[in-house]
Amino acid sequence: MLGLDDEQVKIDNNPLPAMSMKQAELIEKIKQEEENEAKKRVSLVVVGHVDAGKSTLMGRMLYELGELSEKEKTANERGSQKVGKSSFALAWGLDALGDERDRGVTIDIATSHFDTANRAFTLLDAPGHQDFIPNMISGASQADLALLVVDASPGEFEAGFDRGGQTREHALLVRALGVRQLIVGVNKMDVVEWSQDRFEDIQDSMQPFLQAAGFAQEKTVFVPVAAMAGVNLAHGDEPKLRAWYNGPTLVDILDKVDVPRRPLDSPLRYPISNVFKGQSAVSSGVGVSGRLCSGVVQVGERLRILPGDETAVVRKNRDKLGLRFPTSVLQKGVHAEVEITLRAPTQSNSIRAPVIPLEPAHINKEMGRILLRRGGETVAAGE
Numbered sequence: 447m448l449g450l451d452d453e454q455v456k457i458d459n460n461p462l463p464a465m466s467m468k469q470a471e472l473i474e475k476i477k478q479e480e481e482n483e484a485k486k487r488v489s490l491v492v493v494g495h496v497d498a499g500k501s502t503l504m505g506r507m508l509y510e511l512g513e514l515s516e517k518e519k520t521a522n523e524r525g526s527q528k529v530g531k532s533s534f535a536l537a538w539g540l541d542a543l544g545d546e547r548d549r550g551v552t553i554d555i556a557t558s559h560f561d562t563a564n565r566a567f568t569l570l571d572a573p574g575h576q577d578f579i580p581n582m583i584s585g586a587s588q589a590d591l592a593l594l595v596v597d598a599s600p601g602e603f604e605a606g607f608d609r610g611g612q613t614r615e616h617a618l619l620v621r622a623l624g625v626r627q628l629i630v631g632v633n634k635m636d637v638v639e640w641s642q643d644r645f646e647d648i649q650d651s652m653q654p655f656l657q658a659a660g661f662a663q664e665k666t667v668f669v670p671v672a673a674m675a676g677v678n679l680a681h682g683d684e685p686k687l688r689a690w691y692n693g694p695t696l697v698d699i700l701d702k703v704d705v706p707r708r709p710l711d712s713p714l715r716y717p718i719s720n721v722f723k724g725q726s727a728v729s730s731g732v733g734v735s736g737r738l739c740s741g742v743v744q745v746g747e748r749l750r751i752l753p754g755d756e757t758a759v760v761r762k763n764r765d766k767l768g769l770r771f772p773t774s775v776l777q778k779g780v781h782a783e784v785e786i787t788l789r790a791p792t793q794s795n796s797i798r799a800p801v802i803p804l805e806p807a808h809i810n811k812e813m814g815r816i817l818l819r820r821g822g823e824t825v826a827a828g829e
């Protein structure tokens with residue numbers, strides 16, 4: 447009557463095995479996706495002074511988390527040696543960047559992913575070299591959490607933390623770009639024979655600085671590690687360390703990290719644009735003009751207000767409490783509310799300035815944080 451013969455009815459009642467496998471796969475995939483969704487997503491940026499051990503730490507940790515095979519690990523260790531002072535993503539081929547890896551430079555931000563039991567991490571590449579600071583900023587401007595790696599070796603911690611070292615600059619930058627939560631990985635503990643005194647000295651020297659930089663004490667965790675031997679990354683089984691340290695491993699800390707929501711209530715936290723994504727608009731000559739934004743910046747270096755002929759003009763200056771400064775210079779360390787105007791380049795061949803997209807920082811971190819750089823130096827950062 448409906449034109450169905452016996453065979454067809456049979457087939458309908460007994461779906462082909464191939465179909466059922468596909469369905470099962472699909473269901474499994476959806477389940478997996480739902481599970482991943484349930485995990486809290488966290489963007490992590492890894493920063494620190496040159497040679498603190500960022501590449502080694504991340505590579506080793508990813509290996510222990512099962513993100514790199516033994517073969518990849520060996521290949522990447524060799525690659526890392528060959529490339530030398532490159533970023534960890536390059537060194538460890540996290541994105542198999544090919545060309546960039548060979549050239550030992552990174553062109554734009556590289557991202558990679560890894561999971562702990564309860565968190566799904568996006569790892570933002572932040573090369574440690576002075577020349578790569580714009581890339582680091584791209585990474586930090588999107589991050590929820592920063593891992594600052596310091597070298598516990600005698601003299602090395604001091605070299606990185608003293609003036610000229612990058613430990614302070616990186617900490618200041620990530621905070622100024624809106625990252626509130628910090629893990630300090632005190633690395634190369636094997637070199638100092640797992641000394642509790644050394645670990646505590648480092649913690650004591652850094653804590654006041656980090657608090658002054660705006661990292662609340664309860665949002666700052668110090669963890670002793672030895673990246674090369676893989677101690678206290680995923681497993682804390684070194685007896686000399688366990689003799690005095692009963693705290694969590696780095697992976698445990700990452701797994702429990704509670705990423706704070708960005709406050710929306712402060713009147714001074716009005717968002718401004720990420721003007722200098724990747725590269726300084728000033729030095730790259732990207733032409734932009736018009737009143738761009740206003741917001742709060744932390745001044746890293748002395749910043750002159752209303753300089754005659756520069757691309758970025760800072761017009762307004764006000765301290766955190768809303769008091770106007772009676773000066774045209776912002777001193778290092780202050781938080782100031784500023785209004786920034788960018789001018790089109792003055793060269794005769796310049797074409798009309800492109801429009802810079804703006805987003806409130808609480809909606810889009812990357813487009814809500816800014817950095818002012820002059821002559822290769824960071825003069826202010828904020829959101």
Ligand SMILES: Nc1nc2c(ncn2[C@@H]2O[C@H](COP(=O)(O)OP(=O)(O)OP(=O)(O)O)[C@@H](O)[C@H]2O)c(=O)[nH]1
Nearest residue numbers: 496497498499500501502531532574634672673674
């Ligand atoms: N003894 C010891 N050496 C380590 C440890 N971790 C890293 N190193 C060594 O420290 C050196 C620098 O390590 P990298 O991982 O390249 O450091 P980095 O911070 O990524 O360096 P840049 O990318 O140049 O900023 C290498 O020779 C590593 O083998 C450690 O836990 N103990």
